[in-house]
Amino acid sequence: MAQDAERPDRFQFNADLGHTRDSNYDREPDNDPEHITTGTAGIRLNQTLSRQHFNVRAAVTRDEFGEREELDTTTWSGGVGWQGNIGSRLNPYLSWNYRENLVDRAEFEGKDVLTDEVISGGVVYSLGPHWNIPVRARRSEQEHSNDSQTALDYIDEQASIGVLYTSDRYSSAGLNLIGGQREYPNQDRSRPEDIPQGDDLDYDYTTVEFETNWIISPKTQLEGRLGFFDRNGEANDGSGGYALVEGRWKPTYKTKLTTGVQYTEPPIGERSNSPSEIERVYLDAEWQATPKILLSTGYSWANNDFEANSRREARSEHVQVLNPLIARYQMTDALEFYFRSTWVDRSSPEDDREFDATIVKVGLDLTL
Numbered sequence: 001m002a003q004d005a006e007r008p009d010r011f012q013f014n015a016d017l018g019h020t021r022d023s024n025y026d027r028e029p030d031n032d033p034e035h036i037t038t039g040t041a042g043i044r045l046n047q048t049l050s051r052q053h054f055n056v057r058a059a060v061t062r063d064e065f066g067e068r069e070e071l072d073t074t075t076w077s078g079g080v081g082w083q084g085n086i087g088s089r090l091n092p093y094l095s096w097n098y099r100e101n102l103v104d105r106a107e108f109e110g111k112d113v114l115t116d117e118v119i120s121g122g123v124v125y126s127l128g129p130h131w132n133i134p135v136r137a138r139r140s141e142q143e144h145s146n147d148s149q150t151a152l153d154y155i156d157e158q159a160s161i162g163v164l165y166t167s168d169r170y171s172s173a174g175l176n177l178i179g180g181q182r183e184y185p186n187q188d189r190s191r192p193e194d195i196p197q198g199d200d201l202d203y204d205y206t207t208v209e210f211e212t213n214w215i216i217s218p219k220t221q222l223e224g225r226l227g228f229f230d231r232n233g234e235a236n237d238g239s240g241g242y243a244l245v246e247g248r249w250k251p252t253y254k255t256k257l258t259t260g261v262q263y264t265e266p267p268i269g270e271r272s273n274s275p276s277e278i279e280r281v282y283l284d285a286e287w288q289a290t291p292k293i294l295l296s297t298g299y300s301w302a303n304n305d306f307e308a309n310s311r312r313e314a315r316s317e318h319v320q321v322l323n324p325l326i327a328r329y330q331m332t333d334a335l336e337f338y339f340r341s342t343w344v345d346r347s348s349p350e351d352d353r354e355f356d357a358t359i360v361k362v363g364l365d366l367t368l
Contacts, residue, residue, distance in 0.1 A: 018363025035066035075100035203233025
């Protein structure tokens, strides 16, 4: 389980107020702009008692639309976590996380709030200074608020066991065996037009995963993840894989570069538009211009392949995302100003799915 390098103070209060201008909110060939005002307030508590660490967080977000008032939405997020130590060899953990998000218009043209709830836990058994055996369990549940999307609601349950080696320089390599099942309890309802009707979406799966984090030098780090899965179902049946290779390099103490290549084969029914394969490459750069000013930029390119089924023809779509400038200015110890610019372009053989959009967001973030 990933752990924060530095835990925040015992108590934090956060308030964020931002404004977004989206030049093409409907994600269609004809631009139709929208202005969105977003406000968020949240708290986080952290406490360590006798080598047991506890954290609690909760936040509420309000989005108000200038032109599409029917999309005004209040969403919630939160979580509870425990990381423990039992003796010198056992490190158990347990967490619950909850998040609500308004689905992007590129995914669904109506109002749909997606709820993700994840319960995870496990224990890491130490065999010594270098070898560990992690045992994990996870249950995730996804729900859609819009009736036309509830056929995509699912419950995913999995368990895994692995072995992890960590070197004296904190490089690591591990092997995990994962088994689980996914059920779509509402799949008999009307499905989005991209998802074939009639086929059972439920499936069992087994995955063998290799992971590594290689500390090449104090300035250079390489992370990798490679998995091979077998799905046993009707609509979701067969073998496949996924991969991620990411490199991080800090040429100076003020600059950082991150680049990566990613490949995935999502199951049918995970999204309303279900690609069969996704290949993605990305590059991000960061510069601490002054002690108070952080500047960054980034670019990603993705190819989405859609296999033919009873309701669609085969096609490939390319999605480019460019962040020309992201800036954060620490006005005081508690108050930060941020600016984010984004350009998105999707090219598709289907004219009604081809679009580009320019998105600019500014805001203030208060942390006490």
